[in-house]
Amino acid sequence: MKQKLGMLSLGCPRNLVDAESLLARLKNKGYSITEDISGADIALVNTCAFIDEAKRESVEAILELIELKKEGKLKKIVVCGCLAQRYRHLNRHLPEVDAFVGSPGLDRRTGRFPLTPRHYAYLKICEGCVNSCSYCVIPRIKGKLVSLDEETVIRKARCFNRQKISELNIIGQDITGFGLDSCGESRLSGVLRKIIRNTPDVGWIRLLYLNPERISDDLLDLISSHERVCKYIDLPVQHINDRILRLMNRKATKKGIISLIEKIRKKIPGVCLRTSLIAGFPSETDKEFKELLGFIKEIKFERLGAFTYSREEGTPAYNLKGQLSRRLKEERLGAIMELQQGIAAQVNAGFLNKRLRVLIEDEQDGSYTGRSQADAPEVDGLVYVNSARRLKPGDFTDVMVTDTLEYDLVGEAI
Numbered sequence: 001m002k003q004k005l006g007m008l009s010l011g012c013p014r015n016l017v018d019a020e021s022l023l024a025r026l027k028n029k030g031y032s033i034t035e036d037i038s039g040a041d042i043a044l045v046n047t048c049a050f051i052d053e054a055k056r057e058s059v060e061a062i063l064e065l066i067e068l069k070k071e072g073k074l075k076k077i078v079v080c081g082c083l084a085q086r087y088r089h090l091n092r093h094l095p096e097v098d099a100f101v102g103s104p105g106l107d108r109r110t111g112r113f114p115l116t117p118r119h120y121a122y123l124k125i126c127e128g129c130v131n132s133c134s135y136c137v138i139p140r141i142k143g144k145l146v147s148l149d150e151e152t153v154i155r156k157a158r159c160f161n162r163q164k165i166s167e168l169n170i171i172g173q174d175i176t177g178f179g180l181d182s183c184g185e186s187r188l189s190g191v192l193r194k195i196i197r198n199t200p201d202v203g204w205i206r207l208l209y210l211n212p213e214r215i216s217d218d219l220l221d222l223i224s225s226h227e228r229v230c231k232y233i234d235l236p237v238q239h240i241n242d243r244i245l246r247l248m249n250r251k252a253t254k255k256g257i258i259s260l261i262e263k264i265r266k267k268i269p270g271v272c273l274r275t276s277l278i279a280g281f282p283s284e285t286d287k288e289f290k291e292l293l294g295f296i297k298e299i300k301f302e303r304l305g306a307f308t309y310s311r312e313e314g315t316p317a318y319n320l321k322g323q324l325s326r327r328l329k330e331e332r333l334g335a336i337m338e339l340q341q342g343i344a345a346q347v348n349a350g351f352l353n354k355r356l357r358v359l360i361e362d363e364q365d366g367s368y369t370g371r372s373q374a375d376a377p378e379v380d381g382l383v384y385v386n387s388a389r390r391l392k393p394g395d396f397t398d399v400m401v402t403d404t405l406e407y408d409l410v411g412e413a414i
């Protein structure tokens with residue numbers, strides 16, 4: 001009898017892609033895959049160790065599985081992913097876990113066993129990272145940048161096209177680095193052009209995680225001129241003060257970031273800009289933090305995520321002087337989120353009485369939720385849709401926005 005295997009994938013969509021391709025490989029090896037982890041013979045946890053919160057979540061998940069194993073509901077537990085890769089001594093502390101294995105990594109051959117809903121998918125075009133931000137453990141965990149070759153990317157894209165996926169998300173730690181390892185230059189716009197050409201039956205194509213240092217005019221023109229490419233740019237800037245940016249080992253400067261944002265908004269009218277920021281980086285002064293708040297107020301990012309600085313062993317920032325107290329970091333994070341709350345409400349108010357194209361995500365008892373091009377799966381807001389017509393996940397419909405909530409919208413299908 002086939003052994004039943006259940007997967008729990010934690011962390012970001014990039015981890016999810018690894019989990020899906022690992023499951024596809026295991027399915028080919030004869031395991032049967034179950035969605036109910038508590039009814040599995042083997043539980044596989046794909047962990048994340050990016051920041052403290054992610055590590056905590058991973059350990060809690062493992063402990064819950066250990067409980068299930070003690071109750072006899074699970075036979076074996078296997079832990080893979082970033083946490084297992086980073087903390088190789090974990091087996092000493094968690095003897096109930098049967099095996100620790102590293103990151104599944106970039107797979108060039110197999111397909112995926114979908115953990116994401118079938119109407120959208122992720123295509124990971126590179127693994128590792130070419131940058132060395134001083135606070136980040138990713139290059140240590142995932143290694144140097146490795147880009148898929150273009151032929152493989154296109155083969156995978158064609159496969160999603162055959163499945164008539166409604167949305168294809170192109171991901172990597174920093175996809176602007178695509179090709180730097182193999183060709184010595186960023187080939188993102190070149191490969192995007194080919195992806196567009198080879199996926200006529202895919203509804204939307206979304207680019208996730210673009211490093212501000214390598215966004216070319218060519219790439220912006222491509223995003224602007226193709227209707228199917230989401231007018232959505234995820235541009236993690238992390239901070240705006242030049243001294244902090246230097247300490248973070250980010251190459252972008254305040255002037256460069258502001259002029260890039262102006263250029264993006266000019267070239268792509270109606271673009272949704274998302275960023276992420278770090279609150280309480282070592283030695284960040286009150287004045288520098290206020291500068292960051294001023295920048296948020298001025299730019300009014302349509303979407304924004306922020307985190308407190310997490311002091312990670314093995315990173316250069318770990319040894320920086322002036323580590324801030326947890327309380328101060330949290331206070332600063334709170335101030336950013338409070339400011340952004342007002343901005344998000346203003347941004348949403350701008351959608352009122354406007355017509356939006358919405359991708360239906362879910363249906364429950366005749367009511368629908370979906371996303372517009374301004375919302376990436378799993379991280380951004382939702383559109384609640386009333387419809388007299390029957391819709392199903394993966395459908396596109398035009399919606400008239402009739403009400404706005406803090407982060408979400410409400411509308412009628414038309």
Ligand code: SF4
Nearest residue numbers: 129131133136138173
């Ligand atoms: S761009 Fe910087 S923060 Fe992002 S994964 Fe690479 S090193 Fe880490």
